[in-house]
Amino acid sequence: MSTAAALDVRELTFGDAIKEAIAEEMRRDPTVVLMGEDVAEAGTTFKVLTGLVDEFGKDRIIDTPISEAGFTGLGVGAAMAGLRPIVDIMFGDFLMIIMDQVANQAAKIHYMSGGKWKVPMVIRATMGATRRSAAQHSQSLHAWPSHIPGLKVVVPSTPYDAKGLFKAAVREDNPVVIFEHKISYRKVKGPVPEEDYIIPLGVADVKRKGSDITLVALSSMVQTALAAATMLEEVGISAEVVDPRTTWPLDVKTLVESVKKTSRCIVIDEGYFHYGVTGEIASLIQEQAFFDLDGPVRRMGAMHVPIPFSPSLEDSTVPSERQVFDLAREMCNK
Amino acid sequence: MTAAKKAVSDIPNDKLVRLYHQMVAIRLFEERVNDLYTRALMPGLAHLYIGEEAIAVGVCEALKNNDYITSTHRGHGHCLAKGASPDLMFAELLGKEAGYCKGKGGSMHIADPATGNLGANAIVGGSAGIATGAAFASKYLKTGQVAVCFFGEGALGQGLLYEELNLAQLWQLPVIFVCENNGYNEYTHFSESTAGDVAKRPEAFGMAVETADGQNVRETYAIAKKYVERARSGGGPAFLQFKTYRYHGHHVGDIARAYYRPKAEEQEWVTERDPVTLHGTWLMENGVATRAELDAIQEKLVVEMDAAVDFAVNASYPDPSKVTEDVYA
Numbered sequence: 001m002s003t004a005a006a007l008d009v010r011e012l013t014f015g016d017a018i019k020e021a022i023a024e025e026m027r028r029d030p031t032v033v034l035m036g037e038d039v040a041e042a043g044t045t046f047k048v049l050t051g052l053v054d055e056f057g058k059d060r061i062i063d064t065p066i067s068e069a070g071f072t073g074l075g076v077g078a079a080m081a082g083l084r085p086i087v088d089i090m091f092g093d094f095l096m097i098i099m100d101q102v103a104n105q106a107a108k109i110h111y112m113s114g115g116k117w118k119v120p121m122v123i124r125a126t127m128g129a130t131r132r133s134a135a136q137h138s139q140s141l142h143a144w145p146s147h148i149p150g151l152k153v154v155v156p157s158t159p160y161d162a163k164g165l166f167k168a169a170v171r172e173d174n175p176v177v178i179f180e181h182k183i184s185y186r187k188v189k190g191p192v193p194e195e196d197y198i199i200p201l202g203v204a205d206v207k208r209k210g211s212d213i214t215l216v217a218l219s220s221m222v223q224t225a226l227a228a229a230t231m232l233e234e235v236g237i238s239a240e241v242v243d244p245r246t247t248w249p250l251d252v253k254t255l256v257e258s259v260k261k262t263s264r265c266i267v268i269d270e271g272y273f274h275y276g277v278t279g280e281i282a283s284l285i286q287e288q289a290f291f292d293l294d295g296p297v298r299r300m301g302a303m304h305v306p307i308p309f310s311p312s313l314e315d316s317t318v319p320s321e322r323q324v325f326d327l328a329r330e331m332c333n334k
Numbered sequence: 335m336t337a338a339k340k341a342v343s344d345i346p347n348d349k350l351v352r353l354y355h356q357m358v359a360i361r362l363f364e365e366r367v368n369d370l371y372t373r374a375l376m377p378g379l380a381h382l383y384i385g386e387e388a389i390a391v392g393v394c395e396a397l398k399n400n401d402y403i404t405s406t407h408r409g410h411g412h413c414l415a416k417g418a419s420p421d422l423m424f425a426e427l428l429g430k431e432a433g434y435c436k437g438k439g440g441s442m443h444i445a446d447p448a449t450g451n452l453g454a455n456a457i458v459g460g461s462a463g464i465a466t467g468a469a470f471a472s473k474y475l476k477t478g479q480v481a482v483c484f485f486g487e488g489a490l491g492q493g494l495l496y497e498e499l500n501l502a503q504l505w506q507l508p509v510i511f512v513c514e515n516n517g518y519n520e521y522t523h524f525s526e527s528t529a530g531d532v533a534k535r536p537e538a539f540g541m542a543v544e545t546a547d548g549q550n551v552r553e554t555y556a557i558a559k560k561y562v563e564r565a566r567s568g569g570g571p572a573f574l575q576f577k578t579y580r581y582h583g584h585h586v587g588d589i590a591r592a593y594y595r596p597k598a599e600e601q602e603w604v605t606e607r608d609p610v611t612l613h614g615t616w617l618m619e620n621g622v623a624t625r626a627e628l629d630a631i632q633e634k635l636v637v638e639m640d641a642a643v644d645f646a647v648n649a650s651y652p653d654p655s656k657v658t659e660d661v662y663a
Contacts, residue, residue, distance in 0.1 A: 033474065059474070065504070070497025073463015074470055077481070080452055081402065081471035100494075104457050105464065113445035113453055114436035115660035149661050173663035 012192040015048040015185035017159035021166035022049070022086065024196060026056050029084060032170060035062035035071055036088025036124070045090055046126070046185055072098040072123065076106045076175075079121040084170060092125035092179055093139050106175040107150030120173045122166075126182040127155075128220055128270060129307045129318050138307035138314075140219070140270040143277045145177040146247040152201050153247045154178040157222035159190040161245055164199030171198065181220045181270075188223065202249030206258065210240035213264040213328050216255055216281055217241060221268040221300075221319060228324035237332050247277055252284050259285050260292040264331050266300060268319050273301030298327060345552060347622050353395060353551045354617060355631050357387040357610045360411045362632075362639045363420055367410065367427060367441075371586045375647065376427055378440050383411035385581035388609035389514050390415035392554025393482055393574075396562045402450045402468040402481040404461035407442045408514075408580070409454030412484050417449035420639055424646030431652040432645075438652075438660065450479070459485055459492030462511070466498040469509035469571070480565045481509045482558075488519035490528055490535070499573070503539045508565035510558070511536070513575040514548065520584045521594045536573035548576030549609045552616070579603040 012020065026032045034052070036044070040063045043050030053061040064071040068089050075085040089098060106119045127140035146153045152174055156162035162180070169176040181188075207222055208229050217225035222243045229239035242258050244251055259265045265285055267278040278299035285297050300319040308314050345353075364382045371380040383390065386408075394403065394415035405412035413423060418434065426433025427441050434444050445453035452468055455461040465483030472479040489495055490513070502509050519527050533543045542561065546553050554576055561572035581604055583591055591600075617623040 031475075065497070065500060067497040067501065069494050070463060070466075070501055073460075073494060073498065074467040074501055075463075077404075077452065077464035077467020077469075078471040078474070079467070080464065081468040081479075081481075082475055082477075083471045085467075100457060100460060101463055105455075105460060109445075109453060110663050111660045112435060112439040112443040114434065114438050115663070116435070116447050117445055117453065118663045120663075152662075 009191035009193055011189050012159045013186055014159045014162055014181070014188040015046065017163040017192045018166055018180060019049055019052065020192070021163040023052060023055065025167055025170040026060060031082060032084045032086065033060045033062060033078070034086040034088060035064050035075065037064055037066055037090055039063060039088050044088065046182060048185055068094045068097045069101055073101040073105065075121050076101055076109070076119055079119045080109065080117050084120050086122045086124060086170065088124040090126065091137050092127045092141050093136050095125055095141050095144060098123070099144070102145060102151065102175070102177065103148045107148045110174070111150060118173045119175045121175050122169045123175065123177045125177060125179050127179040128181045128183050129302065130314055131183060132309060132311060132314065134309040135306035140179070140302065142177070142179045142247055143271050143275070146277065150175070152176045152249065154201060154245070155219040155247060156180070156245060157184075157219050157243050159188065159192045161199060161205065163192050164197050165201065165245060167196070168198040168201055172201065176201070179219065184220060199245070201246045202251055204242055204244045204251035204254035206240060206254070207243050208239070208241040210238040210262065212238045212262055212332050213240070213266070214258040214262045215239050215241045215266050215268060215324065215328070216244065217268045218244060218247070218270070218277065220270050224319060224321045225268055225324060227321040228328065231321065231325045232328055235329060235334055237328060237334055239328060244281070250281070250284070252288065255281065255285055256288045259289045259297070263292055263294045265293070265297045266324065266327055266331070267297060268300045268324060270302055270318055272304060273299065274304050276301055295331060298331065300324065300327070345555065349395065350552070350617060350622050353391055353555060354610070354613050354623070354628065355635070356391040356395065356415055357551060357613065358632055359420070359635050359639070360387045360390065360414050361610055362635050363414055363423070364410060366424070366639055366643050368582070368586055370428070370643065377429055380441055380586040381408040381584065382580065382582040382586065383408055385603065385608070386514055386516060386548065386578045387411055388551035388554050388613070389512065389548045389576045389578060390484070392551045393512055393558040395555050396558035397480065397482065400450050401479050402452050402465065404452045404465040404481070404483050405444070405454035406461070406484055406486060407454065407456045408486065409442065409444060409484070413444045413446070413451055413454065416451050418444065418446055418451065420642035421645040424642050425649045428646045428649070429651060430646060430649035431656070432649040436652055436656065436660070459489035459495045461485070462489070462495045462498040466502050466507060466509050469502065469507035470505065472508055478566055479508070480562050482512055483509060484512050484514060487513055487515040487517070487524045487528065487532070490532060491519070496535070499536055499539050499541060502571040503541045506568070506570040509571045510561055510565060511571065511573045513573065514578055515575055516578045516580045518580070518584070518595065521588070523594065532575055542570070542572040543575070544572070545575040545577070548578035549607045549612060551609055551613050579607065
């Protein structure tokens with residue numbers, strides 16, 4: 001359902017698609033505010049929001065002190081009291097700083113109150129290594145909030161998805177954590193319709209059709225999987241690439257349907273390999289497609305090391321298209 | 335002190351009597367919680383508010399119905415003072431479907447949008463952001479609502495509190511931070527956990543600070559009223575520290591307390607500093623109410639509280655199928 005492929009649709013970068021989503025939602029709903037460190041004139045440290053403050057003013061694009069837990073907690077209360085805050089924590093690594101407000105407060109308030117209070121807020125975080133930012137600014141921690149009931153977690157991979165998913169997140173009555181892949185901001189371009197559209201959370205997307213093997217890939221790994229699929233095609237292997245788009249809710253049905261068709265599967269993610277998203281997804285697929293599988297579902301994730309600084313070290317921690325190609329080829333015996 | 339007395343004399347007689355009524359209601363409620371807990375009818379933990387009633391009552395009487403509060407693990411008093419109904423409170427404490435949170439929150443998580451109660455919070459200091467955020471929304475939406483963040487002196491050790499004090503003062507938000515200093519972080523005297531002068535901490539942010547006797551309900555009310563009105567009219571936040579005492583243990587099961595606080599100290603607060611007795615005596619001495627009138631208030635509340643307990647005891651537990659409801663809105 002990647003309907004944006006029509007030729008007359010203009011192309012945007014991943015970052016600009018997110019900015020457009022935020023701008024459209026802020027125009028539509030005056031209760032949407034965005035706050036974080038250097039989000040106003042600076043347009044965030046990644047320059048993704050440049051210009052928004054000119055349109056919406058400093059009352060709605062709000063620079064905060066360097067107090068991630070403080071303004072996230074403030075966002076929770078503001079959401080309960082009638083606003084739809086978008087809280088920007090810059091680096092996903094800072095999730096640890098705000099985790100009490102996210103996991104013990106935002107996630108649980110609706111349930112603890114017997115469904116009486118709602119927390120309609122979006123927490124923007126980034127993910128992704130190979131930016132030479134070392135161990136505390138490079139992690140992909142989307143598995144953490146995915147573990148907590150009450151949260152929804154979005155990991156967009158394309159500009160089209162980023163716009164539609166972000167707009168859906170703003171309209172959610174639940175707390176949503178959205179992980180934006182920071183290298184994709186400028187590097188990934190794609191068609192994005194100018195009109196208003198949303199992509200419901202919890203619907204996977206088949207990014208490429210194939211019949212021999214399913215590559216389940218998230219966020220940056222979708223591009224990696226697509227590149228591997230092109231290489232595989234050259235050796236006669238037809239790979240299907242499926243992007244869950246959200247880790248929770250998780251569209252298990254679409255993933256299982258694909259694997260039942262292809263009988264082979266690799267799950268590829270930039271989060272840490274152990275106790276992570278790949279383990280959860282592989283396990284669910286194996287439980288539900290066991291008799292259709294030719295062999296075990298395989299997984300690829302970030303190495304179990306703190307992300308190193310030196311390029312020669314860092315690049316080896318993230319799955320590459322060559323590694324995906326090699327493993328897929330081995331699984332297909334070709 | 336002169337200023338406080340002058341303000342106190344401005345409190346109308348019906349309000350003075352109502353302050354007494356509300357404190358007795360909390361006292362009677364908590365005595366029944368103690369009873370239910372010791373009879374093993376109440377699951378979980380029970381942190382009693384007995385001894386601290388003048389703070390919740392004084393502060394909440396200064397609020398409007400749609401003003402916000404956040405509460406703590408020792409929160410029954412705040413919820414009742416803000417207008418919660420005892421029968422639905424007891425039902426929640428016993429884990430019943432009819433409770434405020436359908437039995438999903440329990441004693442430490444009572445919440446009620448109808449009375450502006452954003453919820454009691456079992457993370458010490460955990461609600462400082464929520465209260466500040468509600469004040470942010472109030473200012474942004476120009477609703478005129480004020481938010482009160484209740485917390486114990488134990489929360490002074492949490493970093494989040496200071497981030498919120500900074501944000502509240504920086505953005506001049508209508509939030510009142512109410513520190514109930516009962517002297518003990520669980521089983522540790524606060525002097526062993528708290529460096530320097532508590533009042534100087536919010537003062538460093540440029541925030542209005544007042545430290546007062548938390549056992550005098552006329553004083554807690556007058557001070558809260560002053561700063562709530564100030565916040566409502568755009569004057570910004572305030573930090574109020576009220577000195578108080580919890581008569582019971584950290585929770586109902588905390589019975590052998592001699593290792594962390596002397597019996598004589600407990601006795602002194604109960605006999606010399608009890609907020610209910612002190613205010614009752616003051617009402618009689620100043621001709622506001624007679625002993626018979628005060629007794630009648632108590633008798634009526636006893637009947638109400640007993641009926642509320644009966645309601646909760648006889649209410650049904652939620653069907654196990656409800657466990658997956660309300661995870662997402």
